[in-house]
Amino acid sequence: VIAKQLTVGFAQVGAESAWRTAETDSIKNEAAKRNVNLKFSDAQGKQENQIKAVRGFIAQGVDAIIIAPVVETGWEPVLREAKRSKIPVVLVDRGIKVSDDSLYATLIASDFVSEGRMAAEWLAKKVNGKANIVELQGTPGAAPAIDRKKGFEEGIKEHPEMKIIASQSGDFRRSGGKEVMEALLKKYGNEVTAVYAHNDDMALGAIQALEEAGKKPGTDVVVVSVDGVKGAFEAMVNSKLNCTVECNPLLGPLAFDAVEKAKQGEKLPKKTIVPDKTYDQSGAKDVIASRQY
């Protein structure tokens, strides 16, 4: 039998960062590789748009839908609609909260909380459980920001001498990281011994601020972050960043495996956690060449 070409809708959050672009590319490339007709929708950061896109996919009668949900809640109604139309839904990169987990086929994601915890653990080891930390949060209310904060706080709980002395939002932007760091350095000066950023971009911004304040990031002040984009590896090679917890955006292959299995009626595990890996300066050089994003 000649298999009919699959049509899959992909509801992406937006294109707000290199990480996001890498995720989009991964899914697009994989679709091309498997000869899947991919319908791509960019919600420009708005859940409303994303829901509209999913409903659009349902109306078009696609074979499956991949969603990178912008927030965790708010999906029940539209997913129920998808279920009624018997369209399997694969969630990527972050989970959702629904009362009925039969509403989606599977979730392929990193665990943001564990990322935060891993960053904390690595840092604790590095500084021997003693640090004054500046935390650069992501956009207020965003799931990764909430979870990475939660995980990190959990991680440092066992180390009473690790304190978060300031925690401000850099909005996941490089400029935000730099601006906040600049301001906090004026206030805390040499007290700051470590920086934890919710993403690499903010960390890279903070590194610039540290350098301009006459400090040596990576040496005077330990810098850890999450994501593992190419820029972070470059900074590690230059010994400016100490560690990044990889949050893998290359979910294309896994996502389409899941789509195909779901189409064939196979039972899928509800959750596939993409294991995150901690990279530090020692391994950075080997990885950097293979980084595409």
Add this chain to the structure above:
Amino acid sequence: MLLPSTMNDPLAKLKSLFQGGSLLWPVVGLTLLFGFNAVFSPSFFHLEVRDGHLYGTLVDILNQGSKVMLLAIGMTLIIATGGVDLSVGSLMAIAGAVAALMVTKISFAAAVALSLGLATVAGVCNGILIGYGGIQPIIATLILMVAGRGLAMLLTGGQIITFEHPAFVFIGNGHFLGLPFTVTIVLFVLCFTLLATRKTAIGLFLESVGDNEKAARFCGINASLVKVMVYAYSGLCAGVAGLIATSNIKAADSSRVGEFMELDAIFAVVVGGTPLTGGRFSLVGSVIGALLIQTLTVTMYNLGVEPSVAPVPKAIVIVAVCLMQSGRFRTHMLSFFGKRRVAT
């Protein structure tokens, strides 16, 4: 005769300053905010010399505030004509992206000229749609706001383009006369704009067009051309701000740079005493307004206000500054306290 007998009375002068002065209240607001910081975060006024230049929170405010100050200068002229420009954030992104991409390929001067030129041309497009097409400014510039961001992202392929070009890096990170180079840029643009509007008739033309366009046209003023000019100029200012923002982080972040900055710029202009309905404008007021916003942001960082609830104190400050500017509110308060004093 109806001569103002009080004109020579210094007290009356002071009084009239309090009643009409558009600059006074933003300055008072800024001063109060400074005073608040002086009490609650002692490091605020700390300045020291490091590597031959000044270092401290106040310097940061000037440096980080430079982008909104530049946008606000361009925006002031636009608002004076009764318009508004939402596209400035996207123009920043375009200028930054072009400069970052080209600076390694062509000479620095050419890259800067190219990116500023593009931003100006984009402004001209806005101006033509508004001045000659008669399209409402908010919509005309919304189009470029949306499409311009897309264009900038297309140019960079959604990636953050980094660079290490020393001259380019200097724009946003260098120092001149002990202060960040951005301060020099802002001062230059401010002085140039002040001279250009006040030492020529351009300022008068802007105000007339904004106050009563029909009457201005009847006087023989080419209102359409005036509009094209101000949108072009705002585009140029946005371009400069884009270069600063890009240079400052040594990277072109085309999807995020300048996001929502148009609101900040409009806020700065309105707080600075230029009414959104057009007419009289105050460039210095707008710059002070921009400083006010930046100071407010830094204050939140310094006080360690939880970022998600930081908007609440921000709202309170905005409304407070507003109220201070309102003559009616001041008389209300005066009479309130006046009565109380009589009562006791």
Add this chain to the structure above:
Amino acid sequence: MSASVLRAQNVVKAFQGVKALDGAGLDLREAEIHALMGENGAGKSTLIKVLTGVHKPDAGGIEMAGRAISPGSTREAEAAGISTVYQEVNLIPTLSIADNILLGRQPRTFGLLRKKALKKRAEAALARLGLKLDVGQTVGSCSMAVQQMVAIARALDIQAKVLILDEPTSSLDEREVEFLFGIMRKLRDEGMAILFVTHFLDQVYAVSDRITVLRNGKLVGEYLAADLPRLKLIGAMLGREFEEMEHLKEETAHSAPARKVFLETVNLSKRGLMNPVSLSIAEGEVLGLAGLLGSGRTEIAKMLFGIAVPDKGEIRIQGKQATIKSARQAVQHGLAFCSEDRKSEGLIPHLSVRENLILAMQASRGPLRLLPRKEQDRLAEHYIRALNIKTPNAEALIQNLSGGNQQKVLLARWLSMQPKLIILDEPTRGIDVGAKAEIEKLVHSLRAQGMSVLFISSDMEEIVRTCQRVAVLRDRKKIGELSGADIQVNRIMNVIAQHDE
């Protein structure tokens, strides 16, 4: 003597330290038409605004039917039975005529508007004034005169004990004025008290029973109209003796040698706006345009000045065909246009007197060559003195000036340009007797220097006094031309009437 309805005594009102009213007063009685007189800036409009709750007086009391009142807004004044037409036509330009007439008093059922009834009532209100208009059109698209009539219709529609009319006739022609006077007399006979402001002395004597005169914000006196001769009235207003303007006419009549044609129109027309019209204006000549409301005088002015672009015919300037497609081009050809609608087409309200005054000149110099500040100040001082503009100083905002003084600034704006042709559309609208004479003198002296003038006015006397030739218009057509000794009020009226048959 009938009972006092509305009385104000010793009213003081200052704006930023400048006293607009300083002991003004008024005693308005039942069943009378009462004229409030005074030169520009005397405080008439301010007094009216104090009476109707727009301004709060600093001192003094207002009584209505013997009881002290202090209206806080026009709404309260209306509720108390005072209906007002303010000087600057205060209507909503974006709303229809019907909506404007009945705003706040619309017929409704269950709180919803009855649009048909609304239209009917508005039409009826206008019909009382002898007007038949499409009440659905927006007020902003109507001529000044129509707007003024709409404002009056609105005031008449309010059931009131007191009717206040602040310069209602300043751009009405004689027929409309007669209509209005007829209604005023009828209302008076029904017992209404009417307060009336005008700068036309003839009109004062035609309708009013009593006259109150203000000067510099002070009450000068209250007179019975029958007992007060014209010259005495003028004397009371100005505070000095005044020479009448009759001698101007002689000068005009004698000094009309044939001169070179400056501007000529050949069958200039625009569909729906103006039928083909041919005019010529010589250098140093004052050409008047006479006609009733809606006869198309303003349209001709606007076509000449590039505001309404004609679709047929041509304009020749000094023999050469000229394309004028915008006001800017018109100015470049040496034309100037002082519009009848000073609020929407003249004033830049938030700019100072000086800036308003030099704006046209600056526009013609271009944006870069700023008129030196010294020169600006000199011009401003010069015209403030020459036209007796009452303003604290040249830096006062023009919006704070009295209506007549605003008009003077706008005139100065164009006169100072030294244009080759100046188009004056109702130039003396709202200007007092003294200043009118000054302006007419100024026009004459400019003419003597070779300037051409296109003079539009609803005041026939004024046309007769100033013009050397008069083109008579009707229904957007030129129906005749008079010159020299033929220029007389009844001749002009005859031309208009003859065409009727």
Add this chain to the structure above:
Amino acid sequence: MYEGFFSGRVVGNLFGDNASLGIAAVGMTLVILSGGIDLSVGSVLAFSTVFIATLVQQKGVNPMIAIGLALMVGTALGAFMGFLINRYDLPPFLVTLGGMFLARGMGFVISKESLGIENPLYNKLTDFLVPLGGKASLSVPALIFLAIFLVGILVTHYTPYGRNVYALGGSEPSARLMGVPIGTTKVAVYAISGFCSALAGAVMTIFTGSGNPTLGVGFELDVIASVVIGGTLLTGGVGSQLGTLAGVLIFGTINTALTFDGRLNSYWLRIAIGGLLLAFILFQRFLTRTSALAR
């Protein structure tokens, strides 16, 4: 290519999907007609969603009561902003910007995270559909949108209050002299807008079954754009609710059509939205020009 795009289902979706936008736009139309502007709509919407979600989910309040409370809070905030604008003669831009920050912050104070609503009544509301024949149907948000829109037309075009709003926007000084009750009209305009924003939030909770303090960032611009595309002048006094409906549907369609395409990448999507907007505006401009000439 656009298979299924013009199906009745999509038309039904168009109303449902744009319900929040449309409802907020009805209020915004009044604000803009009065010569003002309201930047707080997006934040009030977000606040209202978390407010409702928290009450229903964590306090066990009946959803109808929760929605009623949210509407009251939204209206009160709007009225307060209107009061400040009117009483102290403040620029609406600044006051509503303050309102925007305030509502955003208060939303986060109530809940930092998004909250799902699991409530049988809510499920019913989300799944309730009025069939229109064929595959087409109207959802509850669509129905609320249509109802509010009809009320909007009534208030704006058929009541003395509506005329007062137009008068206020046409010329405030004249309106004052003509005896229009400026104060109450202004306060009411902002109160109505606050009500509409809160209702838009309530509809959003039905649409998504959740509350989220980060919702509606930049929403105010979408709303203002829709209103202005519908022909309402930002300077006040000119415009109509029908125009706003057209604006909302056009804005919604442009977004939906491009989403439907599914081939555009993120960058071209934005460029295409801008391009379509431009094309539409020029077209509209052309239409009004020619009709003005014909007159």
